[in-house]
Amino acid sequence: MEAAAAEPGNLAGVRHVILVLSGKGGVGKSTISTELALALRHAGKKVGILDVDLCGPSIPRMLRAQGRAVHQCGSGWVPVFVDQEQSISLMSVGFLLENPDQAVVWRGPKKNALIKQFVSDVAWGQLDYLVVDTPPGTSDEHMAAVDALRPYSPLGALLVTTPQAVSVGDVRRELTFCRKTGLRVIGIVENMSGFVCPHCTECTNVFSRGGGEELARHAGVPFLGSVPLDPDLTRSLEEGRDFIQEFPESPAFPVLSAIAQKILNETSAQLS
Amino acid sequence: MEEVPHDCPGTGSDQAGQGAACQGCPNQRLCASGVGAAPDPAVEEIKEKMKTVKHKILVLSGKGGVGKSTFSAHLAHALAEDENTQVALLDIDICGPSIPKIMGLEGEQVHQSGSGWSPVFLEDNLGVMSVGFLLSSPDDAVIWRGPKKNGMIKQFLRDVDWGEVDYLIVDTPPGTSDEHLSAVQYLAAAHIDGAVVITTPQEVSLQDVRKEINFCHKVKVPVIGVVENMSGFICPKCKKESQIFPPTTGGAEVMCQDLKIPLLGKVPLDPHIGKSCDEGRSFLIDAPDSPATLAYRSIIQRIQEFCRLHQPKEENLISP
Numbered sequence: 001m002e003a004a005a006a007e008p009g010n011l012a013g014v015r016h017v018i019l020v021l022s023g024k025g026g027v028g029k030s031t032i033s034t035e036l037a038l039a040l041r042h043a044g045k046k047v048g049i050l051d052v053d054l055c056g057p058s059i060p061r062m063l064r065a066q067g068r069a070v071h072q073c074g075s076g077w078v079p080v081f082v083d084q085e086q087s088i089s090l091m092s093v094g095f096l097l098e099n100p101d102q103a104v105v106w107r108g109p110k111k112n113a114l115i116k117q118f119v120s121d122v123a124w125g126q127l128d129y130l131v132v133d134t135p136p137g138t139s140d141e142h143m144a145a146v147d148a149l150r151p152y153s154p155l156g157a158l159l160v161t162t163p164q165a166v167s168v169g170d171v172r173r174e175l176t177f178c179r180k181t182g183l184r185v186i187g188i189v190e191n192m193s194g195f196v197c198p199h200c201t202e203c204t205n206v207f208s209r210g211g212g213e214e215l216a217r218h219a220g221v222p223f224l225g226s227v228p229l230d231p232d233l234t235r236s237l238e239e240g241r242d243f244i245q246e247f248p249e250s251p252a253f254p255v256l257s258a259i260a261q262k263i264l265n266e267t268s269a270q271l272s
Numbered sequence: 273m274e275e276v277p278h279d280c281p282g283t284g285s286d287q288a289g290q291g292a293a294c295q296g297c298p299n300q301r302l303c304a305s306g307v308g309a310a311p312d313p314a315v316e317e318i319k320e321k322m323k324t325v326k327h328k329i330l331v332l333s334g335k336g337g338v339g340k341s342t343f344s345a346h347l348a349h350a351l352a353e354d355e356n357t358q359v360a361l362l363d364i365d366i367c368g369p370s371i372p373k374i375m376g377l378e379g380e381q382v383h384q385s386g387s388g389w390s391p392v393f394l395e396d397n398l399g400v401m402s403v404g405f406l407l408s409s410p411d412d413a414v415i416w417r418g419p420k421k422n423g424m425i426k427q428f429l430r431d432v433d434w435g436e437v438d439y440l441i442v443d444t445p446p447g448t449s450d451e452h453l454s455a456v457q458y459l460a461a462a463h464i465d466g467a468v469v470i471t472t473p474q475e476v477s478l479q480d481v482r483k484e485i486n487f488c489h490k491v492k493v494p495v496i497g498v499v500e501n502m503s504g505f506i507c508p509k510c511k512k513e514s515q516i517f518p519p520t521t522g523g524a525e526v527m528c529q530d531l532k533i534p535l536l537g538k539v540p541l542d543p544h545i546g547k548s549c550d551e552g553r554s555f556l557i558d559a560p561d562s563p564a565t566l567a568y569r570s571i572i573q574r575i576q577e578f579c580r581l582h583q584p585k586e587e588n589l590i591s592p
Contacts, residue, residue, distance in 0.1 A: 023368050023413075025446040026337010030476075055447035056334050080306040103334075103448045103483040105490065108418025111449070136336045136446060137367035138415045165339070165550035169410060170368040174411035200510035207546045229516050238475050238520040 010075055011119065013126040014048065016267050017154040019145065019183065023170030025136035027162045027229070028191035030058040031237055032134035032259070036158075038244040041087045045128040048079060051092035052115050052145050053135035054104050060094040064240025070095045077119035091122050108140035115141060119148035129263070136170070138177040146181045155267065156184035158224070158259070162192045164208035168215045175219050186224075186266070188216040189259060193226035196251060199207060203228075207220030224262060225255035284375055315461050318429045325360070325437040327579045330455065330467040330493065334480030336446035338472045339501035339539075341370040342549055343568075344443035347468075348375075349554040350572045351439050352398040360391065360437045362428055363402035365445035366414050366421045372404035376552025380405055384582035388433040401432050418450035425454045437580070446480070448487040456491045465579050466496035468536065473503055473519035473529075478527050485531060496578045497534035499571055500524035505541040506563070516541060537571040539564050 011017070020033045032054070035045045051059040060066045063082040070091070071078045079089035093104060093114065106114075124130065132149070135141055157178055161171040171188070178185050190212025196203045206229060216223035230252040236243035247253060281375050288294075289304025324327070331344045341363070348361040363371035372378045372392075382393045382405045389401035403414060403424060416424075434440065445451055456464070467488050471481040481498070488495050500523060519525075526534040542564040548555035556565050 024337060025368070026335060027470075055483070056336070058476050058480070060480060062477060100479065101486055103487040103490065105448045105453065105487055107450050107453060108504040112417075138413045139367050140417050140450075143415065162337075164546045165371055166370050166546075167337075169370065169373055171413050173368070173413040176411050177415055179417060180413065195505065195514075195516055197507040197510060197512070198514055199512040200507060202507055202509035204505075204508060204543055206505065206516070206543050208543075208550055221549060223332055231514065231516055231518055234474060234476075234516070235518055235520065238518070247542065252508065 010121065010123055011130070011149075011152050014124055014130045015128050016105070016263075017130045017132065017149055017152050018186065018263065019132045019134060019149070019157040019251065021134050021142070021157045021174050021178070022136055022160045023138065023172070023174035023177075024161060024167040027160045029136075029160050029165055030062060030133050031233070032158065032160050032189055032191065032227075032256075033131050034059060035233075035243060035256045036260055036263070037088055037129075038242055039257055040129055040263065042203070043242055043260065044271055045264075046087050046126060048089045048091075048124050048130040050118055050122075050125045050130060050132045051090065052132060052141050054093045054111050054114060054141065055104065056135060056155060057094035059090060059133055059256065060157040061090050062237045062240060063084045063088065063090060065090055065216060066094065066100065068095055072122055075123040077123065077125060078239055079122050089124065089127070091118055108269050111140050112144040115144040116148050119145070134171060138173060138261050142177065145183075146183060146236060153261070154183065155196040156186040158186050159188045159221075160191055161212045162207045163190055163205065163211040163226075165211060168209075168211040170214060172219070175221070185219070185221040187222035187262070188219075190226040195229040198231075224259050226251050227255045273414065305577075312458075314426050314430055315458060316428075319461035321380065321430055321434075322440075322459065325434060325440045325462075327438060328440045328442065328459060328462065328464045329472065329496070329579070330442045330444060330453065330464060332444050332467050332484050332488070333446055333470040333477075334448065334482070334484035334487075335471065335477040338470045338477055339499075340446070340470045341365070341374055341443050342545060343468070343470055343499060344441050345371060345374040345549070345555055346365050346554065346568055347572055347575065348398060348400075348439075348441050349556055350569065351469070351576070352395055355397055357397060357439065358435070358437045359398045360434045361398070361400045361443065362432075362438045362440060363400070363404065363443045364425050364428065364451050365443060366403050366416060366424055368445060369402045369404035371400060371402045371443055373552060374549045375400055378404070378552065382406060385433065388431045389427075391432055391434060399434060401428055415578065421450050422454040426458055427450060429458050431453075448483060453491075456493060458511050464493050465582055466494035468496050468575060469498045470501055471498060471521035471524050472501050473515070474517045475516075475521040478521065478524070482527065482531070485533065494582075495533050496575055497536035498524050498528050499536050500526045500538040500543045503538035508543075534574075536574050537566040539571070
C-alpha cells in the first residue's frame with residue numbers, strides 16, 4: 001500500500017512521545033504500552049500507539065482492533081481509532097497484512113523504511129501522548145524508531161523487565177542502548193512479579209524476585225513498581241478489553257495506575 | 273537511508289533491478305547487473321563445515337519470552353547426558369544472548385586456533401557458542417543493524433570449529449527477520465533436520481507462532497513440532513492448578529490440530545525452572561521429579577525419534 005508523500009510535521013500535534021523498550025522478549029512491553037494508553041485515556045488524554053514490532057505485532061488484538069483497515073488522507077495514512085470517542089489511535093503493521101498469519105519476513109532495511117513511514121506518514125493529528133511499542137532487542141527497529149523520533153524530543157523510555165536474572169541481563173544492555181542513543185530512561189517496570197494463587201492466596205515468585213528493583217538501583221534510574229501476574233490482565237488483553245476500567249480491584253491495577261500517574265505528573269510539570 | 277520499494281522483488285531474484293517496482297530505486301543498476309544474484313561463497317563453505325554435524329535443529333518462536341533459550345539449553349543438557357553424544361549449542365540471538373547465563377558459562381571467553389574459533393565447552397561433549405562470549409561486560413549492548421548481525425551468524429556457522437557433532441541446536445531470537453533468514457540461508461546446502469517451535473498457551477503468543485510456522489513453510493524448513501510452555505501452574509502450597517496464561521483460543525493443541533502439526537508436549541510452569549536458568553544449572557538435574565522435567569524429557573525423546581527417522585543422506589555422514 002503506497003502512502004502519500006511525506007508531509008513535514010505529521011508529529012507536530014503530538015505533545016509527548018514515550019518509547020516502551022526491553023532487551024528481553026515476552027516481558028510485557030505490549031501489555032504495558034496498552035495499559036498505559038488505557039490509563040492515560042481514563043485521565044482524559046488523547047493517546048496514539050505506534051506498534052513498531054513488525055514481526056510480532058500484538059497491539060491490534062489487545063485493543064480489539066484486529067482486521068481493521070487503514071485509510072488514506074491528504075497527509076498520509078489515517079491511524080485506526082480503537083474507540084468511538086477516538087481517544088486512542090493505533091498504527092501497526094498488523095493492519096497492513098492481508099492475512100493475520102502472514103509472516104513479515106523482512107531484513108533490516110525494509111523494516112527501517114516502514115518504521116520511518118510510520119513516524120512521518122501517519123496523520124496522528126493532535127495527541128497528548130504517542131506510546132511507541134517496540135520488539136525486543138537493540139537493532140534495526142530500535143535505531144530506526146529513535147532516529148525518526150529524535151526531532152520530536154521524546155519524553156523518554158519505559159524499560160520493562162521480569163524479575164529474573166536472565167531478563168535483567170538483557171535489559172542492562174537496553175539501558176546501554178538508551179545511554180548511547182541519548183534516550184532518557186523514565187524508569188524501569190518489573191512485570192510478572194509474583195502470582196497469587198486464586199485458590200489459597202499463596203504468593204509464588206514464578207519468575208524469581210527482586211531483579212527489576214535491583215537493576216534500577218544499579219543503573220541509577222527510577223523504579224516504577226512491580227506488576228504481579230494476573231490472569232484477568234492476560235485475559236483482558238487476549239479479548240481486547242479495557243482492564244483499567246473493568247478490574248480496578250486487580251493486584252496489577254495500582255502499579256499500572258502509578259506508571260500513568262508518573263507520566264502525567266512529569267508532563268504537567270513541563271511547559272508544553 | 274535508502275527507500276526500499278514496496279514490491280522489491282529481492283536482490284537475489286531474477287527480476288532484480290528489472291521489475292516495475294525497481295524504477296527509481298537507488299540500487300536498481302546494481303541489481304540489474306546481476307551482482308545480487310551471485311551465491312554467497314559462505315554457503316558452500318558452511319556446507320563443508322557442516323559435514324561433521326549429523327543433525328541440525330532450529331529452536332524458533334514468533335513470540336519472545338516463551339522459553340526458546342530455556343528449551344534449547346535443556347535439550348542440549350538432556351542430549352549430552354549420554355557422554356557418547358556430541359552436542360553443540362549455538363546462540364544466534366545477537367542482541368539478547370541468554371545462553372551463556374542459562375548454561376552457567378557467563379564470563380567465559382572464546383579462543384581462536386588455527387582451525388577457527390573454539391566453542392566454550394561445558395562438558396567434553398557439550399560445546400556452546402554465543403555472542404555473549406565476545407562481550408567484555410554484561411552492560412555491553414550489541415547495537416547492530418541486520419547486515420552486521422548476518423555477518424556474525426555467518427562466522428558462527430563457518431568459523432567455529434565444532435568438530436564432530438551429533439546434534440547442533442540453534443537458539444534464535446523471536447521473530448522472522450535477519451537472524452532467521454541468515455540461519456536458514458547459510459544452512460541451505462547443509463540440510464536442517466527441522467525446527468522446534470515454542471509457544472505459550474495464550475492467543476497473543478499463538479498469533480505470532482502461526483507466523484513463525486508460515487515462515488518455516490516459506491523457507492522449507494520442516495516443523496518437528498510445537499512445545500507449549502508455561503502450560504498451567506500448580507500452586508506449591510495447595511497443589512491446585514491455575515492457568516496464568518489462559519488458552520483463550522484453545523492453546524497450542526487447537527493450533528496444532530488446525531495446522532496439522534505435531535504437538536510435542538506441554539510443559540507446566542515450575543518456578544524452579546527460572547531459578548535453575550538464573551543460576552546456570554540444568555533444571556532436569558535440579559528437579560528430576562518435577563512434572564516439567566518429565567514433560568521436557570518426553571518432548572526431547574520425540575525430537576530424537578524424529579531425527580532418527582529422518583537421517584541425513586549417506587554423503588553427509590562422517591566417514592570413518
